[in-house]
Amino acid sequence: MPRLLMVGGGLFGSQAAAYARRRGIEALVFDAGLPGAASPAAAGLFKEAWAGKKLRHHFDRALPILDQLYGIRHVDLTHDDGSKETFLFVPPTAILEPTPIRQTVTAVGDGWLEAGGERHEGWVYIAAGIWCETFHAGLGVYGKAGAAYVFAGEREGRLRPISHGRQSIAFVRDAGMTHISDGTAERVYLLEHDQQTLDRAASLGLTQPPIQRLWGQRPYTPGGPVFLKIGQRTWLATGGRKMGTILGASFAQLLVDEELLR
Numbered sequence: 576m577p578r579l580l581m582v583g584g585g586l587f588g589s590q591a592a593a594y595a596r597r598r599g600i601e602a603l604v605f606d607a608g609l610p611g612a613a614s615p616a617a618a619g620l621f622k623e624a625w626a627g628k629k630l631r632h633h634f635d636r637a638l639p640i641l642d643q644l645y646g647i648r649h650v651d652l653t654h655d656d657g658s659k660e661t662f663l664f665v666p667p668t669a670i671l672e673p674t675p676i677r678q679t680v681t682a683v684g685d686g687w688l689e690a691g692g693e694r695h696e697g698w699v700y701i702a703a704g705i706w707c708e709t710f711h712a713g714l715g716v717y718g719k720a721g722a723a724y725v726f727a728g729e730r731e732g733r734l735r736p737i738s739h740g741r742q743s744i745a746f747v748r749d750a751g752m753t754h755i756s757d758g759t760a761e762r763v764y765l766l767e768h769d770q771q772t773l774d775r776a777a778s779l780g781l782t783q784p785p786i787q788r789l790w791g792q793r794p795y796t797p798g799g800p801v802f803l804k805i806g807q808r809t810w811l812a813t814g815g816r817k818m819g820t821i822l823g824a825s826f827a828q829l830l831v832d833e834e835l836l837r
C-alpha cells in the first residue's frame with residue numbers, strides 16, 4: 576500500500592495523517608512552519624449550529640472521527656447575565672502533528688512530492704491552507720486574519736456576543752492558561768485589530784500582559800470549502816474558514832475511507 580504524504584500539518588493535514596494511521600496507512604507530514612498558519616491560533620471550538628444546513632453533513636461525519644482520534648470535550652461558557660452555553664471542543668494542541676518533517680514542499684506531481692531536495696512517492700494530500708494556490712492555481716483561496724491571545728492562569732470560561740454569529744470567547748484551551756479570540760477575520764489586518772481584541776480581553780477581566788499572540792489566516796474559498804481529487808494519486812483540501820476542526824475531520828474520513836481504501 577502506498578504511503579500518504581501530507582503537504583501541511585495544520586488541522587487538515589494532521590487529522591488526515593492521524594486517521595490514515597488509525598486505518599493502517601503510513602503517513603508522513605511535511606510542514607514548513609510558515610508564519611500565519613491558521614491552526615496554532617484556533618480555539619478548537621465547534622457547534623452544530625455553526626455548520627448550518629449547508630455544512631451539516633461535514634459536522635455529522637466529523638464527530639465520530641474527532642471522538643475516536645482525540646476525544647471530544649465540552650466546555651461551559653458563562654454569558655454576562657450568568658446563563659451558560661456549552662460548546663464542543665478539541666484543542667488544536669491535541670490534534671497538530673507533534674513532530675512534522677520541517678521541510679518546504681517545493682514541487683508536487685501526481686503521486687509524488689519534492690522536499691529538502693528529495694523526491695518522495697506516495698498518495699499526496701495537499702492541505703496547505705492559504706498556500707494551496709501555489710500547488711493548484713485557480714482555487715481563489717484567500718486568507719482572513721485574526722489573532723488570539725493567551726494569558727497566564729486559568730479563568731472561568733466567558734462568552735460575549737459581538738454581532739450576529741460572532742463573539743468573544745475566553746476559556747482554558749490549554750492547561751494553566753486562558754485563551755481568548757473574538758472572531759476577527761480580516762483580509763487586510765491592521766494593528767488596530769490587535770488592539771480591539773486586547774480591549775475585548777480586558778473587558779472580560781484579562782488585563783495583564785498576554786504571554787502569547789497567536790496570529791493566523793483562516794483559509795477561505797469562493798463557494799465554500801473544497802476537497803478535490805486533482806490527479807490519480809493526489810488530493811487537495813482547504814477552505815476551513817472558522818470551522819477547520821470539523822472540516823479537517825470530515826475531509827480526513829472522505830480521503831481515507833472513500834478515496835484511498837475504497
Ligand SMILES: Cc1cc2nc3c(=O)[nH]c(=O)nc-3n(C[C@H](O)[C@H](O)[C@H](O)COP(=O)(O)OP(=O)(O)OC[C@H]3O[C@@H](n4cnc5c(N)ncnc54)[C@H](O)[C@@H]3O)c2cc1C
Nearest residue numbers: 583585586587607609613614618619620680704815819820
Ligand atoms: C484566531 C483564530 C481562531 C480560530 N478558532 C477556530 C475554532 O474555534 N474552531 C475551528 O474549527 N476553527 C477555528 N479557526 C479556523 C481554523 O484555524 C482553520 O480553519 C484551520 O486551521 C485551517 O487548517 P489548514 O490545515 O487548512 O491550514 P493551516 O493551519 O494554515 O495549515 C497549513 C499548513 O501548511 C503548511 N505549508 C504551506 N505550504 C507549505 C509547503 N510548501 N511546504 C510545507 N508546508 C507548507 C503551513 O506551514 C501550515 O502549517 C480559527 C482560526 C483563527 C485564526
